[in-house]
Amino acid sequence: MVAIRLAPERGAGGGDTEVTAAIDFLGQFAVTVGFLKTRPVVAIRGQADRVNALELGAILDAVIARHLFVVLDLSELDFINGWGLGVIAARASRLRRSGGTLTIRSPSAMVLRMLDTTGLAELVRLEHPDPSLWRLGAEQSIEIAEAPATEPYVLVSQIARITAIPADNDVVDGALRLVVALARVTVGGADGVSVSLRRHGRLATVAASDQTISAMDASQYATGEGPCVDASVKGRWFHAESLDTETRWPAFTPRAQALGINAILSSPLLAAERPVGALNIYSRSAMAFAPKDQELAAVFAAETSLVLTSAGVDVTDEQLSRRRSEALGTRRVIAQAEGVIMEREGVEADDAYSLLCDYSRRSSRPFRERAEDVVASTRRLRIDPVSRPGESDHD
Amino acid sequence: MTETSAAERPADVLDLYRRDAGLSHGDLWLRYFELGGMSNALELEAILCGALRPSVHDREVIAHALNERFVELGRNHPVPYSQSDTYWPREKNGQT
Numbered sequence: 044m045v046a047i048r049l050a051p052e053r054g055a056g057g058g059d060t061e062v063t064a065a066i067d068f069l070g071q072f073a074v075t076v077g078f079l080k081t082r083p084v085v086a087i088r089g090q091a092d093r094v095n096a097l098e099l100g101a102i103l104d105a106v107i108a109r110h111l112f113v114v115l116d117l118s119e120l121d122f123i124n125g126w127g128l129g130v131i132a133a134r135a136s137r138l139r140r141s142g143g144t145l146t147i148r149s150p151s152a153m154v155l156r157m158l159d160t161t162g163l164a165e166l167v168r169l170e171h172p173d174p175s176l177w178r179l180g181a182e183q184s185i186e187i188a189e190a191p192a193t194e195p196y197v198l199v200s201q202i203a204r205i206t207a208i209p210a211d212n213d214v215v216d217g218a219l220r221l222v223v224a225l226a227r228v229t230v231g232g233a234d235g236v237s238v239s240l241r242r243h244g245r246l247a248t249v250a251a252s253d254q255t256i257s258a259m260d261a262s263q264y265a266t267g268e269g270p271c272v273d274a275s276v277k278g279r280w281f282h283a284e285s286l287d288t289e290t291r292w293p294a295f296t297p298r299a300q301a302l303g304i305n306a307i308l309s310s311p312l313l314a315a316e317r318p319v320g321a322l323n324i325y326s327r328s329a330m331a332f333a334p335k336d337q338e339l340a341a342v343f344a345a346e347t348s349l350v351l352t353s354a355g356v357d358v359t360d361e362q363l364s365r366r367r368s369e370a371l372g373t374r375r376v377i378a379q380a381e382g383v384i385m386e387r388e389g390v391e392a393d394d395a396y397s398l399l400c401d402y403s404r405r406s407s408r409p410f411r412e413r414a415e416d417v418v419a420s421t422r423r424l425r426i427d428p429v430s431r432p433g434e435s436d437h438d
Numbered sequence: 439m440t441e442t443s444a445a446e447r448p449a450d451v452l453d454l455y456r457r458d459a460g461l462s463h464g465d466l467w468l469r470y471f472e473l474g475g476m477s478n479a480l481e482l483e484a485i486l487c488g489a490l491r492p493s494v495h496d497r498e499v500i501a502h503a504l505n506e507r508f509v510e511l512g513r514n515h516p517v518p519y520s521q522s523d524t525y526w527p528r529e530k531n532g533q534t
Binding site: 282313337340344370410 | 513
């Protein structure tokens with residue numbers, strides 16, 4: 044690394060001058076700051092990742108402190124991940140607020156796609172982008188899907204860095220678009236990704252990897268059903284492994300199939316532990332999501348929830364009060380089920396609870412549902428007069 | 439039901455699970471209460487941070503409350519229960 048000089052060289056005679064601002068020992072990362080007349084051109088060569096993020100940020104800060112119109116030349120950029128994008132997003136946002144512009148010159152197809160899906164493209168000016176590289180729909184095959192070489196979990200944990208800037212809706216939306224882009228390239232089987240968020244009392248798609256996916260979400264809002272709607276309302280995970288055999292959403296399922304989708308994984312997004320939306324991952328193939336992909340989706344959703352919580356996206360008192368009533372109702376059903384098991388199995392209360400707990404765990408169904416089963420089973424027994432001698436409560 | 443035990447380290451682990459599940463103390467208490475837990479919110483917090491030792495039953499309710507949350511998030515029962523997995527009498531005794 045050499046010292047940074049960030050003004051045009053004096054006596055340069057109007058020609059281009061260039062200053063090497065940073066270079067690493069392996070030559071995998073270099074930043075040069077050149078000047079075209081008075082306008083700074085920051086060129087990144089190699090990899091913009093975690094290792095270099097701090098340096099890149101410092102250089103951009105130094106340039107931005109003196110110039111409103113900055114060009115970022117990415118023609119020699121080989122790789123960029125959440126750290127690099129986060130650094131650029133923060134500076135683009137700051138320049139824009141001060142009335143300046145960050146121009147991104149010669150981005151590769153991959154970078155262009157990431158800029159587009161993360162919403163960064165809206166914060167910057169793009170120089171000579173090839174229009175054919177924009178808006179790659181779900182049916183197109185240009186592959187940017189080489190997953191970044193770093194561990195996805197590490198990438199995910201960087202999402203919140205973008206919202207380290209005071210959060211307004213634009214910044215939150217930018218972070219959500221980054222989530223969508225990262226999930227799209229890291230979750231195996233993902234052909235499309237979106238984030239739905241409740242705003243002004245209704246669900247809306249805040250970020251989507253393409254128009255097909257937006258249409259898919261819109262179908263769910265229109266029919267009022269689907270994994271995305273359920274995950275957003277109930278605050279739990281919904282996985283449709285194969286739409287061919289899916290029965291939970293009869294109005295929505297045929298619409299999704301018509302758009303070529305066969306598997307959906309919707310994970311809840313929470314702000315201050317209340318459901319406010321969903322991270323939706325769509326695939327053209329049935330059974331597309333392996334356990335590790337499901338786990339990764341869960342991690343993405345958890346990290347996104349942190350972003351939403353820190354951004355103060357929240358829910359109403361009415362929802363909290365409804366939740367408390369539900370809790371009381373469940374508690375009552377569980378107490379009834381315990382009583383039934385104590386009677387049937389001749390066990391103490393704690394043992395009855397353990398049996399119920401075990402029953403719920405083995406079936407992977409919520410405790411409440413299992414308790415309801417047990418209580419419901421007494422209704423069938425009631426027909427037998429021997430089980431309730433002297434009592435006849437038939438209507 | 440509970441007794442003081444400053445050396446109860448596994449409780450710390452429970453609090454790590456709580457954080458991993460993204461639940462506040464208040465939200466975990468509501469879930470614990472929903473599943474039949476009898477301690478109040480302050481006692482639950484004391485259990486989680488290791489200041490109070492939970493009864494076997496309380497430990498089970500807390501583990502189940504956390505696990506139900508993990509299942510909702512697409513993860514499979516990571517919190518161990520205090521009872522063994524072969525508790526169910528039908529399997530244990532081979533009778534109906």
